[in-house]
Amino acid sequence: MTSSGIGDLGGRPAMPAVVGGTVAEPTLHESASVDDLERLRELLLGDERRELAKARERIAELERAQRELPVRLPGAAVEALRNERGNPRVAAALSEPVAQALGEAVHKHRQGLVDALFPILGPMIRKSIAEALRAFVANLNGAIESSFTVRGLKWRFEAWRGGVPYAEVVLKHRLAYGIDHVFLIERASGLVLHHASAPGVAPLDADAIAGMLTALGDFVDDSVGDDSGGALESAQVGEHLVWIEHGPRANLACFVHGVPPAQLRSLMEQRLEEIHARLLASPDDASRSIGDKVEVRELLDPASLLRDTDEVTAPATTRAPSRLPLLVIALLACALLAGFAWQRWRWNERVDALRARLVAHPGFVLTGIDARPWRALTVHGLLDPDSEPLDALLAHADLGPAVPRLDTSAYVSADDAAVVRRATRLLAPPASVALTVHERVLRLSGVAPQAWIDDALERAALIAGVARVESSLAPAGDAAADARAQITRIIAGLEARHVPFVQDAQPVEGADAIVDDLAASLRRNAVLAPAAGLDVETVAYGSNDDSGLDETNARLRAERAQWLERALAARGIAGVRVADAAGVADAPDRRGAELRVIVREVQR
Numbered sequence: 001m002t003s004s005g006i007g008d009l010g011g012r013p014a015m016p017a018v019v020g021g022t023v024a025e026p027t028l029h030e031s032a033s034v035d036d037l038e039r040l041r042e043l044l045l046g047d048e049r050r051e052l053a054k055a056r057e058r059i060a061e062l063e064r065a066q067r068e069l070p071v072r073l074p075g076a077a078v079e080a081l082r083n084e085r086g087n088p089r090v091a092a093a094l095s096e097p098v099a100q101a102l103g104e105a106v107h108k109h110r111q112g113l114v115d116a117l118f119p120i121l122g123p124m125i126r127k128s129i130a131e132a133l134r135a136f137v138a139n140l141n142g143a144i145e146s147s148f149t150v151r152g153l154k155w156r157f158e159a160w161r162g163g164v165p166y167a168e169v170v171l172k173h174r175l176a177y178g179i180d181h182v183f184l185i186e187r188a189s190g191l192v193l194h195h196a197s198a199p200g201v202a203p204l205d206a207d208a209i210a211g212m213l214t215a216l217g218d219f220v221d222d223s224v225g226d227d228s229g230g231a232l233e234s235a236q237v238g239e240h241l242v243w244i245e246h247g248p249r250a251n252l253a254c255f256v257h258g259v260p261p262a263q264l265r266s267l268m269e270q271r272l273e274e275i276h277a278r279l280l281a282s283p284d285d286a287s288r289s290i291g292d293k294v295e296v297r298e299l300l301d302p303a304s305l306l307r308d309t310d311e312v313t314a315p316a317t318t319r320a321p322s323r324l325p326l327l328v329i330a331l332l333a334c335a336l337l338a339g340f341a342w343q344r345w346r347w348n349e350r351v352d353a354l355r356a357r358l359v360a361h362p363g364f365v366l367t368g369i370d371a372r373p374w375r376a377l378t379v380h381g382l383l384d385p386d387s388e389p390l391d392a393l394l395a396h397a398d399l400g401p402a403v404p405r406l407d408t409s410a411y412v413s414a415d416d417a418a419v420v421r422r423a424t425r426l427l428a429p430p431a432s433v434a435l436t437v438h439e440r441v442l443r444l445s446g447v448a449p450q451a452w453i454d455d456a457l458e459r460a461a462l463i464a465g466v467a468r469v470e471s472s473l474a475p476a477g478d479a480a481a482d483a484r485a486q487i488t489r490i491i492a493g494l495e496a497r498h499v500p501f502v503q504d505a506q507p508v509e510g511a512d513a514i515v516d517d518l519a520a521s522l523r524r525n526a527v528l529a530p531a532a533g534l535d536v537e538t539v540a541y542g543s544n545d546d547s548g549l550d551e552t553n554a555r556l557r558a559e560r561a562q563w564l565e566r567a568l569a570a571r572g573i574a575g576v577r578v579a580d581a582a583g584v585a586d587a588p589d590r591r592g593a594e595l596r597v598i599v600r601e602v603q604r
Helices: 005-010 027-084 087-109 110-144 150-161 164-174 208-222 262-277 287-292 294-299 302-312 322-361 389-397 416-427 450-460 479-496 511-532 552-571
Strands: 177-186 192-197 235-236 240-246 252-259 364-372 375-383 402-409 433-438 443-446 466-474 499-504 534-543 577-579 592-601
Touching: 027 592, 087 110, 110 262, 150 164, 164 433, 177 262, 177 302, 192 208, 208 240, 208 252, 208 499, 240 262, 252 262, 252 302, 262 294, 262 302, 322 364, 322 375, 322 389, 364 433, 375 479, 389 450, 433 479, 443 450, 443 479, 450 466, 466 479, 479 511, 479 534, 499 552, 511 552, 534 552, 552 577, 552 592
Parallel strands: 375 402, 443 466, 534 577
Antiparallel strands: 177 192, 177 252, 235 240, 240 252, 364 375, 433 443, 499 592, 534 592
8 A cells, every 4th residue: 555545544635636736636436536635534433433433522512511500500500409318428528618608698698697697686586585584583482482481481372372472472572673765876976766754754865865865885796895796775764764675776775763574575575576577677678767667766765665575474474274283292102102002012022021930830720810011910829839949930021120929829739840859758768769750640759768669669659649659760779770860860960950041041130050960960970871781872952932933943942952062062071962842742832942862771
């Protein structure tokens, strides 16, 4: 390919040949070559040329959109803010420039913003002042309520009947006030726009008063004023108290005698705001002629101000009588009733627990309980003289100041525990003999002299409550028999003892002494077991009364048994197995921890 052809591929059109200074017309062969070159250019550069054309169109469209952006921007911003929930980034993007613009406007046009916001800030400030005054009245109410004179009681009744705070009634009766003069003064020039006096009050030189107040205000502003807008708000002129409210274009001053209420200043703020909003809304208003307008005379009339000041508190005085005292009395009554019911419930719970333990006590039949809650309790019933005394059971009844008293009659019980104690008293067995009773069957075991054995077997069947006698007694003189008799006696003593608990896993005072005795007996057993040819296993278990849930009782039994096992281990007694009382025959119904001893013959 020639160099001219390469130039054609670059996109430049083919130029006709120049011969002798004239342009030669292309021949037919040359025209055919140009068409071929155009087709070749289209084949090689067609896509790039089309993409280039599209890019030029997009650039032109973007330039046109950029030129139209100032026209479209306000509408786009409004539409974006309308869909703020769907596009929260708009507010975030606009917050910084808007804040900067607002700050610049505050610095450059502060007075204009103050004039525009004055009707809005007035109610906000008035509400804040009302909250402060309410707190002041509440504090004054607490201070005055300590007085209980006849007149004070009368005022208290009036306050309760009217549903108003007591302090307001005191102020109404003791503090009288009146408005003598009202001045509306132009702020810029100090000229009097309007002046009104109460009937029967000597007139004042309005221009002199206005000049005086303006001079005082300027002095205060120049001396102690700052950027926060400090200005003269009150002054004492003779017997008059002057209250001054400031506005953007005019100030309102009232000459008051007596002690005015806080509502008067709130009303002055409202009237000044109304004058600015209705009569001084535009800077072009003829402000110096507004004093002749009917609206101003009505708004600044002293009698109208007094009347409307009373109406500010009218909604509070027309409320229904306060129900707070009745509510407090009702709450106190409910609290007393709840406390009484709770105390009665606690008493009943403890009496029921005591009743359950008395019913389960062997050798005692409960016939009744007379009780006065937390004062006295008397237990009536039948008590076998040979049964275990009830003193320990009553001592742990936890009845507060009430001391339980017993009123019992004697009778003969057939309970196993009572029969064992009766047989022990009547037979007087030696220390090497053990007596047990189960289902009215008296069992005698151990070693004893032959004479005592014969006498005991003859008399045992005559003991009240004994249906049958079983004996495994051995005559004295056999060492193994003696050891077994001693082990039997020790086991009977161990199983008769228990460690009482007050509640949960807390043992009673003196429990350590009981555990010491149990540990001594177990050591003696361990010494006698080899001589007797026996293998002795000790089991600790906890017990509980009938009160409480099954899950709670099971947990308490386990904790009490574990406490006894740890106490014995601390005294050198190892190998004590912990078991649940639910699997132990004849488990007592009481709060405590006991031992059971299992004896096995040693295989020789």
